[in-house]
Amino acid sequence: MGGRGCGLDVRVYLSRSEKEQTSEYKGLGPFGNIKFVKPNRKNAGIPIFSHTPNRVYVLVGENDKIKEIGIYDSNRINKYVIHLNSKNIGPHEHRGLKHIGHEQISKSHKNLISYVTRLYNEHKSEWDR
Numbered sequence: 001m002g003g004r005g006c007g008l009d010v011r012v013y014l015s016r017s018e019k020e021q022t023s024e025y026k027g028l029g030p031f032g033n034i035k036f037v038k039p040n041r042k043n044a045g046i047p048i049f050s051h052t053p054n055r056v057y058v059l060v061g062e063n064d065k066i067k068e069i070g071i072y073d074s075n076r077i078n079k080y081v082i083h084l085n086s087k088n089i090g091p092h093e094h095r096g097l098k099h100i101g102h103e104q105i106s107k108s109h110k111n112l113i114s115y116v117t118r119l120y121n122e123h124k125s126e127w128d129r
Helices: 016-022 107-127
Strands: 025-031 034-039 056-060 066-072 078-083 092-095
Touching: 025 107, 034 107, 056 107, 066 107, 078 107
Parallel strands: 034 056
Antiparallel strands: 025 034, 056 066, 066 078, 078 092
8 A cells, every 4th residue: 555565465355265266377478358377286277266347367377278268257257268278178168166968169269369378478478567
């Protein structure tokens, strides 16, 4: 708050699962409501909850390719997960937190994929430093 570097550690007010989630990812860069994250653990998936309503998280895999896109609602809960590099099924999406079945990627989500891919490719070199 002040010029002496005083600040509030928001993790004090978070639940245990939210604290674990904050240390699970490294933020690469926000662009409006889109935030690129890289997991600190190899097999971490997209976050279950968002700290910001209507957020879009883009999970970048260890090979520096976009792995998943998570779309969150106004209650900060995961609404859709788009898997881009699934070996068995190919690109597909799931509704909500339960990965029961899969659907073809909708046209609006295809547009979102194109947009975040372009954003990522434009700014990737900034994050590699």
